[in-house]
Amino acid sequence: LLSTLALYFASAVAFQVKRTDSFCHHGQALGKCHQSIRDIIMDPTRISRDLDAFKSWTKENGVLLADGLDLSSSPDGDWFISLSKPIDEAQVLMTIPKELRLSSTTIGDELGSDVLEAVEYLKSKKLDEQSHQFYLWIRVLQEYEKGEASKWHGWMKSLPRTFNSAVCMDEVELECLPPFAWSLAKMVRFHHEAFLKAINMIEDGVLSDETKEDKEVLLWAFNVVFTRCWGKEDFDDKNRHDLVPMGDMFNHGDPPNTFIDYDEDTDDCHIILKEDADPSTPLKLSYGHSRVPSKFLSIFGFVDESQSEIFCQMLVADPTKRHVEVGYDTDKMLFDTRDGTIADVVFDVTLYSILEQVPELQEKFYRAVVDKNKDTKNFLRRQYHLETCIMIKNHIDASLKIFEEVLQRCVNLDPAEHPRIETIYKHNLFFHQTFHKAQGNINAMIKEEMMRRKERENSVAAT
Numbered sequence: 001l002l003s004t005l006a007l008y009f010a011s012a013v014a015f016q017v018k019r020t021d022s023f024c025h026h027g028q029a030l031g032k033c034h035q036s037i038r039d040i041i042m043d044p045t046r047i048s049r050d051l052d053a054f055k056s057w058t059k060e061n062g063v064l065l066a067d068g069l070d071l072s073s074s075p076d077g078d079w080f081i082s083l084s085k086p087i088d089e090a091q092v093l094m095t096i097p098k099e100l101r102l103s104s105t106t107i108g109d110e111l112g113s114d115v116l117e118a119v120e121y122l123k124s125k126k127l128d129e130q131s132h133q134f135y136l137w138i139r140v141l142q143e144y145e146k147g148e149a150s151k152w153h154g155w156m157k158s159l160p161r162t163f164n165s166a167v168c169m170d171e172v173e174l175e176c177l178p179p180f181a182w183s184l185a186k187m188v189r190f191h192h193e194a195f196l197k198a199i200n201m202i203e204d205g206v207l208s209d210e211t212k213e214d215k216e217v218l219l220w221a222f223n224v225v226f227t228r229c230w231g232k233e234d235f236d237d238k239n240r241h242d243l244v245p246m247g248d249m250f251n252h253g254d255p256p257n258t259f260i261d262y263d264e265d266t267d268d269c270h271i272i273l274k275e276d277a278d279p280s281t282p283l284k285l286s287y288g289h290s291r292v293p294s295k296f297l298s299i300f301g302f303v304d305e306s307q308s309e310i311f312c313q314m315l316v317a318d319p320t321k322r323h324v325e326v327g328y329d330t331d332k333m334l335f336d337t338r339d340g341t342i343a344d345v346v347f348d349v350t351l352y353s354i355l356e357q358v359p360e361l362q363e364k365f366y367r368a369v370v371d372k373n374k375d376t377k378n379f380l381r382r383q384y385h386l387e388t389c390i391m392i393k394n395h396i397d398a399s400l401k402i403f404e405e406v407l408q409r410c411v412n413l414d415p416a417e418h419p420r421i422e423t424i425y426k427h428n429l430f431f432h433q434t435f436h437k438a439q440g441n442i443n444a445m446i447k448e449e450m451m452r453r454k455e456r457e458n459s460v461a462a463t
Contacts, residue, residue: 038144038217049158051079057154058246064095071249080251086278093258093283094246094271101269102152102243104132104229107139114206118198125194132239133225134195138202140221140243141211155245163223164301164420167192176409176424178402178431180313181294188298192222227300230287232260244269252296252304253284260285292330293430301420303427309334310434312346314395316353326352326369337430340437342392351381351388386449393442396435403432 051073068085087093108115108131115138119131143150150156162168166185177185199212211217228248229241247269250258257277261270277283289295292311296304311330316323327333327345334343348369355362361380368376381388410425 038214049073049077049079049160051158054154054158057158061100061151061154061245062097063100063246066091066093069093071246078251079249081249081283083277083279083281083283086276087273089273089275089277091273092270093273096244096247096269096271098267098269100151100245102136102139104135104239104241105237107135108132111135111138111202111206114203115201118201121198121201122194125190127191127194129239130191130194132237132241133229134198136225136229136241136243137195137221138199138206140224141207141217144217144221145208145211152245159224159228161220162419163220163227164297164423165223165227166298166301167219167222168301169420169424170418172413173418173420173424176406176413176421176428177294178399178406178428180315181297181427184294184298188226191226192219195222230260232262242269247271250283250285252287252300252302253282254286254290254304254307256284256286257281258283258285290331291334293427297423297427301423303423303430305337305426305430307337309336309343310431312342312395312438313399314346314349314392316349322366323349323352326366335434335438337434337437340434340439340441342438342441346392347381347388348377350391351384354384354387354391355380386446386453389442389446389449393439393446396439396442400432400435400439403428403435407432 051071055071066087068083068087070082070084071079072082073079081093115135119134122128122131122134140156143152144156147153166174166188169185174182174185196215196218199207199218225243229243230248231239231241247260250271257274258271259274261272262268263270271285273283287296287300289299291307291309293304293307296302312333312335314333316328319328327348329345332343332345333349334346335341336343352362352365352369355365364376365380367373368380407425407428410421410428413421415422
């Protein structure tokens with residue numbers, strides 16, 4: 001299971017954006033220096049975020065917005081990018097100057113040998129790709145220490161104080177997650193624990209002891225980085241991640257109607273509209289992790305119910321390259337959330353697993369799939385259709401039983417004591433509804449196949 005999950009976490013665990021077009025002195029004075037921002041971040045009475053102050057800060061720092069574009073807030077306190085007038089496709093909605101961007105490659109170069117031991121520790125934990133988020137985490141903490149002297153003070157004051165991600169869940173809430181989501185949550189928590197150990201390996205002077213021992217601030221900064229940074233496929237360094245103030249205010253949507261582009265001349269960040277939009281159109285960026293809602297819950301702390309298809313959660317104990325070639329992929333092994341349609345590749349991967357008991361037939365089926373020999377593939381699919389359906393049904397039935405159990409656990413808990421339980425309930429219900437639809441489909445397939453076999457048996461007997 002862990003090896004499989006590592007495959008799912010191979011991509012960075014914050015935004016994954018695909019291009020679709022084209023220091024305060026340490027010592028006794030430190031507490032005074034950043035106490036004000038700690039009060040803002042950690043004050044339990046601070047419920048609202050200062051929208052107007054943040055917009056003024058972005059304007060003062062050169063962020064440019066298209067005419068009709070604005071940052072708005074909803075009654076529940078969520079912030080989102082909105083339109084007050086129609087805008088045509090391909091228009092630049094927003095430009096954030098490079099000077100306002102926090103880039104992991106630049107920060108890593110600046111930190112250099114001061115964090116070498118810490119990064120080597122992360123590598124020993126097989127968290128090589130998270131070293132860039134570690135650089136960002138250190139920089140956010142450094143800017144936090146500067147307080148009002150930080151260039152990013154206005155942005156940091158605007159950020160959420162609380163999060164619903166896996167690192168914030170209590171043990172009772174974690175036990176309300178189904179196994180796959182629980183495993184992803186544990187993986188995120190493992191990343192956090194590794195960061196907490198690594199931060200004590202950085203050189204003296206990078207951060208104060210006070211900050212390194214402040215678990216609340218460390219957790220807050222961890223969430224800031226992992227919920228707001230993004231990576232791009234066309235970055236020179238595939239592990240590079242950026243924190244882009246104001247750009248990070250776009251909500252998630254899949255498919256998105258905006259995309260990110262870096263100016264070749266100025267290196268400024270542009271957010272560009274992919275299609276015509278009017279004031280009724282929500283503006284969305286894709287955070288990646290499409291079709292795996294449990295990742296959104298673990299990393300970002302919300303449930304994306306807009307996904308039309310989700311990963312069926314069938315896991316192979318020891319997946320090989322051949323499993324992947326047959327179709328073992330979270331983007332392919334899908335259940336349709338609308339009608340429960342089971343993706344064709346689910347049947348392929350299931351049959352390939354069944355045929356492990358007959359190596360020569362497994363090899364024959366594998367060759368048929370990779371060589372696109374439809375006749376041979378369909379022949380074997382028909383021959384073992386009932387067995388394949390029964391195995392898929394067993395997975396669905398077992399999953400539904402678990403979803404029902406964790407849903408009941410959620411119902412029995414008080415949201416006042418466990419504030420993330422309502423989000424977890426929403427996640428579990430989304431899966432239960434989708435799998436219930438898939439169950440209806442697979443039951444119908446089994447019934448039809450059994451009737452077909454019965455008719456064939458009767459026909460043979462008659463002759």
